[in-house]
Amino acid sequence: xxxGNKLGMKxxxxxxxxxxxxxxxxxxxxTSTLDFKRSISSVMNIxxxxxxxxxxxxxxxxxxxxxxxxxxxxxxxxxxxRLRTYRIGEGIIGKVxxxxxxxxxxxxxxxxxxxxxxxxxxxxQRVSYICVPIKSRERVMGTLSVVFCGEAVSxxxxxxxxxxxxxxxxxxxxxxxxxxxxxEREKLIEEKTYLQRELRARYRLENIVGQSKxxxxxxxxxxxxxxxxxTVLLRGESGTGKELxxxxxxxxxxxxxxxxxxxxxxxxxxxLLESELFGH
Numbered sequence: 001x002x003x004g005n006k007l008g009m010k011x012x013x014x015x016x017x018x019x020x021x022x023x024x025x026x027x028x029x030x031t032s033t034l035d036f037k038r039s040i041s042s043v044m045n046i047x048x049x050x051x052x053x054x055x056x057x058x059x060x061x062x063x064x065x066x067x068x069x070x071x072x073x074x075x076x077x078x079x080x081x082r083l084r085t086y087r088i089g090e091g092i093i094g095k096v097x098x099x100x101x102x103x104x105x106x107x108x109x110x111x112x113x114x115x116x117x118x119x120x121x122x123x124x125q126r127v128s129y130i131c132v133p134i135k136s137r138e139r140v141m142g143t144l145s146v147v148f149c150g151e152a153v154s155x156x157x158x159x160x161x162x163x164x165x166x167x168x169x170x171x172x173x174x175x176x177x178x179x180x181x182x183x184e185r186e187k188l189i190e191e192k193t194y195l196q197r198e199l200r201a202r203y204r205l206e207n208i209v210g211q212s213k214x215x216x217x218x219x220x221x222x223x224x225x226x227x228x229x230x231t232v233l234l235r236g237e238s239g240t241g242k243e244l245x246x247x248x249x250x251x252x253x254x255x256x257x258x259x260x261x262x263x264x265x266x267x268x269x270x271x272l273l274e275s276e277l278f279g280h
Contacts, residue, residue: 018050019163022050023163023166023170025046026046026167030173034178037072040171040174041072044058044072047074050163052148054075054147054148055073055074056074056145057143057145058070058134058143059071059142059145060175061088061140061142066088067086068085068088068094068142068143069084069085070082070085092105092129093131093143096145097133100135101133102131103130104130104157105128105129105130106126111129125149127147127149128147128148129147130145130146130161131143132145132161132164132165132168133168135168135172136176141172141175144164144168146160146164218245222248223252225249226250227253232249234246247260
């Protein structure tokens with residue numbers, strides 16, 4: 001006997017409370033991490049506890065190839081998951097993706113395509129299938145489908161569709177957020193690469209004016225030390241270009257990807273200088 005029955009709750013009230021708890025847990029998972037695949041796997045595990053699923057899959061579309069492939073699959077091994085690809089408009093998953101409308105198969109034994117794909121033995125119990133679209137801003141991004149024993153659950157088929165539509169909506173929002181984060185990351189990487197390329201161009205030795213014998217010796221030394229991890233001490237009067245040479249060494253070295261840090265030693269008290277440069 002469930003907790004709701006012990007407290008005298010009506011079965012439908014108990015089911016509604018379980019639905020709300022399931023949605024809450026799923027939304028909490030999807031907003032707790034940017035590891036999208038890990039979060040979707042956790043979502044499927046939560047759904048499994050609610051629906052006692054035999055199979056459950058999240059299928060996403062590839063924007064470039066327009067192919068539908070299985071992203072996460074509960075009840076399938078890794079090889080089965082990789083082999084499950086679909087075409088838009090073909091099969092139940094392809095039709096749901098194309099139309100953007102849920103499809104329900106009350107008994108999968110009556111559906112030849114599902115009977116061939118989903119093979120398990122469950123006696124005489126009715127095995128049902130629900131597939132709903134994953135949308136974001138009215139754009140279909142994939143599908144969420146589950147297989148479960150309709151007689152073993154406490155909710156109706158309509159309730160099952162409703163909760164899956166809500167879960168698919170949450171997944172769609174998470175996908176959109178993941179795309180936005182990836183686009184911003186790529187944009188930042190491109191900007192960083194561009195700025196590093198500009199800095200290297202600006203601080204190339206060819207841009208430093210100097211044709212004297214002494215400057216040529218400096219350039220040769222810069223080329224030699226830039227490739228090493230040696231500590232370099234630059235000496236010279238103010239305005240002779242020490243910082244320019246220091247930047248040239250940095251941006252021509254394997255450490256060019258890292259930051260170039262300047263420190264005004266004259267502004268530091270003698271007692272703090274050593275700890276600032278070499279640590280406490």
